[in-house]
Structures are given as structure tokens and as C-alpha cells.
Amino acid sequence: MIIDNLAEFASKKFGQNFLKNDIYLHKIIQAMPNDNLKVAEIGPGLGDLTKELVKVRNVTAFEVDKRLCEHLTTEFEEPIHKGQFELRCGDVLERWESGSLLDEPYHLVANLPYYIATNIILKAFKDEHCQSILVMVQKEVAVKFSASVTQREFSALSVLANSVGKATLCFEVEPEAFVPPPNVTSAVLLIEKNQSQDDKKFEAFLKVAFSQPRKKLFKNLISVFSKDIVNQTFEKLDLDTNLRPHEAETSIYHHIYNELKDNLDGKQRAKQPKQTSRSRAANTKKQKT
Known part of the structure; x- marks a missing residue:
């Protein structure tokens, strides 16, 4: 498949911005963990990063765009034949529904579409086979995952990242490195995992704790809990x-969560949202009908 105009070819539906700068491609490779584990690449696009990855690792790529699957099958015919590259066409999130992304330990390396980047990273947190996450994301997202306690950017995402390992913002990437150029600055984020995190209740607890980041943690919690x-x-x-949410260490959040979890029977003792006169009237109307 011949692609004449990358900017026109890029799909807004899939949030495609193709990284076309060799300097940053090489910097991503250099930031990878130093071992021989297989790599899972999400959204290989035109295969620019993939070409560098297959030089050093065996790669399994997940691509949702059928047009690009056709291109990649042709472009990587030789690595596919040699068993260095495997292409799986379809939604990577559906693959995660059935368990781990790969059936063996692996590193996730990808230039992620901005609209789905956070969801992808959180999925990787839960995947026991995923050993590290090296991804290109919007700088704002990278900052939230890598922020340290007391920094104003310290968030629920920071706590989750600290809960599975260590997060580092490796370097920034200007919009001009992409075709078409995005409207924001990007950054490469590395999260080295030492364990997995698959507790949805803990994630829900953090949403409450950081619901109003500039208010006191105590007040945020009593908006839901007794x-x-x-x-x-x-x-x-x-x-x-x-104490404000960004001032509490990750370990403190785990301690608070464990205490609240131990003292609560599901939602029975949690505060229920107050009904306004309008909502009471609506409920009464529903009951009558």
C-alpha cells in the first residue's frame, strides 16, 4: 500500500500522529530495559518505531486500523517470516479482557494515541506479565504519572504508578516531530513495575481522595465515607x-484505604448523596408510574 500524504492518511478516529524523527526513535530504544524480553507494541502505525524494535527484540504488535495492518504485513514480511515480528489486528483492549496481553513476560513499548493512553497504562498495571511500560503520551499525562509527593501535579495516577513500581518522565518531544503535528507537547514515560495493581475499589477510593485536589483530603473523604x-x-x-491530597505519601493512601475498607460493609455505612427536593419529586413520580 502506497501512502502519498501522511497528514491526510492519519485517522482522527484512532488519534494517529506518526513519529517521524529518528533522534527520538533511537532515544526510545536507548530507554528500554536492558534484557531480552519480548516487546508488545500498541499502535505501530507505519512501523517507524517497529523497525528499530525488531533490530533488538522479538515484537508482537497490536494494530486496530485495518489499512495499517495491510501496510505492516507487507512492510515487515521478512521479520514475520523469521519469527521476529507478529502482527495482531484488532482492538488491544479486547485482548486484555481475556487476560494478559502476551502469555509470557514482556515490555510494553508504544507511541500511544492520546485519547486512550491513560486507559492503556492502567490496563498494563493490572497485567502480571507486563514488566515495564515505555510509552509516548501527552506531556500532561506523563507528568501526572511521574509526579512526586508534595508536587501540585501529584495525583491518583501518581499513587497508582508508585503502587506498581517507579515512574520516570524520560524526555519531552515537540509537536514538529510528528506527522501530522499534535496540538500539545508529548513526553516519553517509563514505568518500571515490581508488582501489579488490580484493585478497582482502590482506584475508586483514589478518585474520591483526589476529587477536589486543592481541598483537604479529609473533606474529600467525608463526602463519601462516614x-x-x-x-x-x-x-x-x-x-x-x-493534609491536602498531593501532600500524602502513596503508603498513606494504602493505609487509609485498608482502614476504611475494614470498617465499612460495602456501601451500607457510606454516606448516601443527599436528595434535593427536585430529585425526591422525580423519584416519587417514578414510583407512581
């Missing part, structure tokens, strides 16, 4: 009720 239980938890852990 004030008495939260107060007891803070006293037991010797925490200041004036």
Missing part, C-alpha cells in the same frame, strides 16, 4: 486533618 470513621482513621494513623 465522618466518624474517617476521623478515627486519621487519629489512628496520626494524620493531620489539614
Whole structure:
């Protein structure tokens, strides 16, 4: 398949921005962990990063765009024949529904579409076979995953990243390195995992804890949980009720979560949202009908 105009070929539906700068391609390869594990690449696009990856690793790529699958099958005919490259066409999220992305330990390396990048990273957190995540994402997302406690950017994503390992913002990439150029600055993020995190309740707890990042952590928590239980938890852990979400270490969030989880029976003791007169009237109308 011949592609005459990359900017016109790129699909907005799949958030495609093709990295066409050799300097950054080589920097991504240099940032990879130093071992011989297989690589899973999500969204190989035209195969520019893939060409560098197959020089050093066996690669399994996941591509959702059928047009690109046709291109990649032709472009990588020789590595496919040699068993260095495998292409799987379809939605990578559907593959994750049935378990690990690959059936053996691997590193995830990818230039991710911005609209799905966070979801992909969180999926990789849960995948026991995924040993590390080296991805190109929007700089803002990379900062949230890699921020340290006390930094204003420290977020629920930072806590999740710290819970599975170590996150590092490796380097930034200007829009001009892509075709077509995105409207934001990108960054390469490396997350070296030492364990997996697959607790949906913990993720939900963090959403509450960081629901209003500039307010006090205590107030965010009592918007959902019983004030008495939260107060007891803070006293037991010797925490200041004036503590703000970005000022609490990752370990503190795990301690608070474990205390609240132990003291709650599901949602029975959690605060229920207050009904307004309008919502009460709507419920009454539903009951009558």
C-alpha cells in the first residue's frame, strides 16, 4: 500500500500522529530495559518505531486500523517470516479482557494515541506479565504519572504508578516531530513495575481522595465515607486533618484505604448523596408510574 500524504492518511478516529524523527526513535530504544524480553507494541502505525524494535527484540504488535495492518504485513514480511515480528489486528483492549496481553513476560513499548493512553497504562498495571511500560503520551499525562509527593501535579495516577513500581518522565518531544503535528507537547514515560495493581475499589477510593485536589483530603473523604470513621482513621494513623491530597505519601493512601475498607460493609455505612427536593419529586413520580 502506497501512502502519498501522511497528514491526510492519519485517522482522527484512532488519534494517529506518526513519529517521524529518528533522534527520538533511537532515544526510545536507548530507554528500554536492558534484557531480552519480548516487546508488545500498541499502535505501530507505519512501523517507524517497529523497525528499530525488531533490530533488538522479538515484537508482537497490536494494530486496530485495518489499512495499517495491510501496510505492516507487507512492510515487515521478512521479520514475520523469521519469527521476529507478529502482527495482531484488532482492538488491544479486547485482548486484555481475556487476560494478559502476551502469555509470557514482556515490555510494553508504544507511541500511544492520546485519547486512550491513560486507559492503556492502567490496563498494563493490572497485567502480571507486563514488566515495564515505555510509552509516548501527552506531556500532561506523563507528568501526572511521574509526579512526586508534595508536587501540585501529584495525583491518583501518581499513587497508582508508585503502587506498581517507579515512574520516570524520560524526555519531552515537540509537536514538529510528528506527522501530522499534535496540538500539545508529548513526553516519553517509563514505568518500571515490581508488582501489579488490580484493585478497582482502590482506584475508586483514589478518585474520591483526589476529587477536589486543592481541598483537604479529609473533606474529600467525608463526602463519601462516614465522618466518624474517617476521623478515627486519621487519629489512628496520626494524620493531620489539614493534609491536602498531593501532600500524602502513596503508603498513606494504602493505609487509609485498608482502614476504611475494614470498617465499612460495602456501601451500607457510606454516606448516601443527599436528595434535593427536585430529585425526591422525580423519584416519587417514578414510583407512581
